[in-house]
Amino acid sequence: MEFIDDSQLVDSYILGNESALAELIERYKNKVYGFIFSKVLDKNIAExxxxxxxxxxxLTLKEGKYSEEGKFLPWVMRIAHNLTIDYFRSKSRMPIIGETFVDEDFSIFDFLADPEDCSETKIIKTQIENDLRHIIEFLPEDQKDVLELRIFKxxxxxEIAEETDVSINTALGRMRYALINLRKLIEEKKLTLTLV
Incomplete structure (x- = not known):
């Protein structure tokens, strides 16, 4: 059987061949899932x-925003990496000393462990959560709902789509705009929402 490279499969999917994406997922699912699981150490969270x-x-492919021909796997791994960082950030877990990664949307952020929190850390976490809840109040109602369901629940x-009675694409869109607006608000108010 002839091997089809990633860029050809991406092009084929963009042109409407759904099975091309299935092939790409099948090709890299173990590597992507294994990377995520190695960081979160929880099967359900990893899934x-x-x-x-x-x-x-x-969504990125369908919107025509993918432009890294020949670099499909590193691109997917970067998405997985950023979403893993988002998971840890949403849980406000303490950073451990280790390799530092650059997240282009935020500043440098460490992968996090889950040690017993000292009282000072708990106070900081409470302050971060309070600041975040306060800022979220400035968002439009639909964006606020999605953000609260994702971050706090x-x-x-x-599940968010079912809870809010919209499609997954609508829920994703609302989350995307909520994050964009949240970042603007954080910059405007000069807040730091990470533990250092």
Whole structure:
């Protein structure tokens, strides 16, 4: 059987061949899932982030925003990496000393462990959560709902779609705009929402 490279499969999917994406997912699912699981060490969380990763891949491809021909796997791994960082950030877990990664949307952020929190850390976490809840109040109602369900209740996008009675694409769109607006508000108010 002839091997079809990633860029050809991406092009084929963009032209409407759904099976091309299935082939790409099949090709890399173990590597992507294994990477996520090695960071979160929880099967259910890893599966959720894995699904979110490929939802983002699909949306980006369908919107015609993918432009890294020949670099499909590193691009997918970067999405998985960023979503894993988002998961840890949403849980406000303490950073451990280790390799530092650059997240282009935020500043440098470490992968996080889950040590017993000292009282000072708990105070900082409470302050971060209070600041975040305060800023979220400035968002439009639909964006606020999605953000609260995702960050504070930890629901998947499928669950958020069911909870808010919209499609997954609508839930994802609202989340995207909520994050964009949230970042603007954080910059305007000069807040730091990470533990250092």
């Amino acid at each position: 959720d982030i894995f699904q979110d990763t490929f939802v983002k891949v699909i 930890g629901l998947s996008f499928k």
